[in-house]
Amino acid sequence: MNIAVVGTGYVGLVTGVSLSEIGHTVTCIDINEAKITKMRQGISPIYEPGLSELMLKNIEENRLFFTTDHTKGFNNAEAIYIAVGTPEKDDGSADLTYVEEVAINIATQIRRDTVVVTKSTVPVGTNHKIKDILNRNLKNDVKVNVVSNPEFLKEGSAIHDSFNGDRIVIGADNEKAGDVVEQINTPFEVPVFRTDIKSAEMIKYASNAFLATKISFINEISNICDRLNANVEDVASGMGMDKRIGSEFLNAGIGYGGSCFPKDTKALIQIAGNVHYDFELLKGVVNVNQKQQCLLIDKLLDRIPNLKGKRIAVLGLAFKPNTDDMREAASIVVTKRLIDEGAEVIGYDPIAMENAKSYLRHEMVYAKTIEEALENSDATLILTEWEDIKNIKLNLFNTMNYPLVIDGRNCFSLEKMRGQKVEYHSVGRPSIHYNREKLNI
Ligand code: UDX
Secondary structure, eight states: OEEEEEOOSHHHHHHHHHHHHTTOEEEEEOSOHHHHHHHHTTOOSSOOTTHHHHHHHHHHTTOEEEESOHHHHHTTOSEEEEOOOOOBOTTSOBOOHHHHHHHHHHHHHOOSOEEEEEOSOOOTTHHHHHHHHHHHHOOSSOOEEEEEOOOOOOTTSHHHHHHSOSOEEEEESSHHHHHHHHHHHGGGOOOEEEEOHHHHHHHHHHHHHHHHHHHHHHHHHHHHHHHHTOOHHHHHHHHHTSTTTOSTTOOOSSOOOSSSHHHHHHHHHHHHHHTTOOOHHHHHHHHHHHHHTTHHHHHHHHHOSOOTTOEEEEEOOSSSTTOOOOTTOHHHHHHHHHHHTTOEEEEEOSSOHHHHTTTSTTTEEEOSSHHHHHTTOSEEEEOSOOHHHHTOOGGGGGGSSSOEEEETTOOSOHHHHHTSSOEEEOSSSOOBOSSGGGGOO
């Protein structure tokens, strides 16, 4: 099938490339000329394992095209995917300006019956608004239908997730339009769930809010474990064996970040508020997450009450491993707090340092290697569980002024750390002390 995808951000690009891989002819459209030029050569603007390879393959096989020209992109498209951003507004609600602009663009340019497929995460009711905009602005005598088809891709494994998803949700009020989208997706061989448009829109928010709830829940349990000297990892494993709970998304840490959970949880609180419902539970989830991001600072201040002039190494800057994405990363909040406390910060990340500079340009010194970050530092905070960091040679911690390691992602087993000359604090697990009095400055 001939498909156009508007927006080549994370969602749009992965969607376009995956659809071309299953045999469709896909044109990806973006207003950013420089980005389009690069993508035509198979250069991905984002770091995502496997994406560049699939881009190159499908470009070479003439199934994947990139353009800034909407008319050219829409020409002959049987389905047009909307995958532009819906950034968070100051009040937490989703900004729909870009989605609405695309809808007007589609309406004024299409010359054949078209199914418009919304991939962007949009508040419940938006697809009906999109349909209104489309119908009000149509220039030619054609029929247009709207289908909600939310994405559930995780950054860092987005390509894998496209081909191995748990479900594809298709929300349509027009059965035929829903059938078209189901047909497009058939080669993925992923179970399809059909519903109405509003329910599909809600599935996306409810899924992300539920996962965020699971994370905040285990983080609160971990804080209680901390105080009781229990081990949250064992607690999570024991809980996860109950199929009703499930073992995923029970990793305690320093909270969730990224482009989805923080934005979508706040948007759902707004969506509920708009229909006069106070989503108390979700408000709690958001508050817990904000506090959790600063957990390591509290643990550090507990050990070094005065951080003035202290050199603090921060390992891992991206919001999670296998991505260069810095959006809502705990490293931003943590670094700013360290600076406020008078510390000097030296940071390291295997992939995200370039992106980090647009969030934290002057706040930290960037180390080229883990070794450089650790040397002579007074404490190390671990914020992202990159493989590089998990596989660090533990004796490197002994190049620090004092081997105080505070791990926000439980990268090392307690067993392993017990044998080291390191003072080790993690999340929801008993601390390992080493020469404690040396730090009591
Ligand atoms: C998420 C959803 O998983 C995906 O379905 C949706 O489409 C977009 O949002 P993503 O933001 O890429 O995907 O990352 P994910 O792997 O879900 O992690 C989100 C955040 O939660 C990260 O900061 C991660 O560190 C944190 N997290 C995740 C935990 O703290 N504990 C966990 O057990 C799992």
